[in-house]
Amino acid sequence: MTIAETLLPEFDEEMSLTRKTLEAIPNDKLDWKPHKKSNTIGWNANHLADIPNWIEFMLDHDSLDIAPIDGPAWKSPSLDSIEEILALFDKNVATARTVLAKTPDDVFAQDWAFMMGGQVMFTMTKGATLRKWALSHMIHHRATVRVYLRMNDIPVPGVYGPSGDE
Numbered sequence: 001m002t003i004a005e006t007l008l009p010e011f012d013e014e015m016s017l018t019r020k021t022l023e024a025i026p027n028d029k030l031d032w033k034p035h036k037k038s039n040t041i042g043w044n045a046n047h048l049a050d051i052p053n054w055i056e057f058m059l060d061h062d063s064l065d066i067a068p069i070d071g072p073a074w075k076s077p078s079l080d081s082i083e084e085i086l087a088l089f090d091k092n093v094a095t096a097r098t099v100l101a102k103t104p105d106d107v108f109a110q111d112w113a114f115m116m117g118g119q120v121m122f123t124m125t126k127g128a129t130l131r132k133w134a135l136s137h138m139i140h141h142r143a144t145v146r147v148y149l150r151m152n153d154i155p156v157p158g159v160y161g162p163s164g165d166e
Contacts, residue, residue, distance in 0.1 A: 003105045003127065011100060014135055015093045017159045018048055021142050022089060024149055024157050025082050034151055041148045042085075044141050046077045049089035051138045055096035058112055058129050059103045065115035096134075 022045055030042030039047075057064045066074035079085045108127030113120045124132070142159075149156050155165040 003108050004100050004103050007130075008097070008101060010135070011097065014138060015052065015097075018138055018142050019086065019089060019093075020157045021145055021149075021159070022048060022082065022086055024154060025085075025145065026154065027081050029148075029152055029154065030080070030082070032148065032152060034148065039144075041145060042080075043078075044145050044148070045082065045085045046079055046088075048138060048141050048145070049079070049085045049092060050077055051134055051141070052089065052092035052096040055130060055134050056099045058126055058134065059099050059107060062111070063113035063115055063120075065118065067117045068115075069118050100130075 025041055025045055030045065031040050033040045033043075054064075064074075077085075077088055079088060108125065108130070110126050111123050112126045112129045113123045114129075114133075115121060146156050146159075156163045158166050
């Protein structure tokens, strides 16, 4: 069994649970945030839709510069409806799954660098980057959205079992 084959079931489950969380967000709450220093539910939802897009950059490239000196900076999506956010999420998940499924084992051990303005911010193996900055990072922001839902008395869907609303 390849590394990709061992990761795909977890990938599929986490993407499904993230989609389930996104589906619970009402359009009229996208601008809500609990504190002036916090991001909105909509910002977090757009971020969750974007994170699977990073997997292609992690596995098919050796680095990503989010603010290249000679080009435009990485721009996160800022979609205005949960329907648009879900469509982007689905598109990015499909692409990420295809890339992940075809990635040979040796690629996961290769180094990958995250850069800003030409400066390396960190370097990790592609496998570690995928785990931390795609899967774990997604789980973190999904949990943030779930707390925001609870704070707004919106039923929270279960993820690793039923929620208090189920």
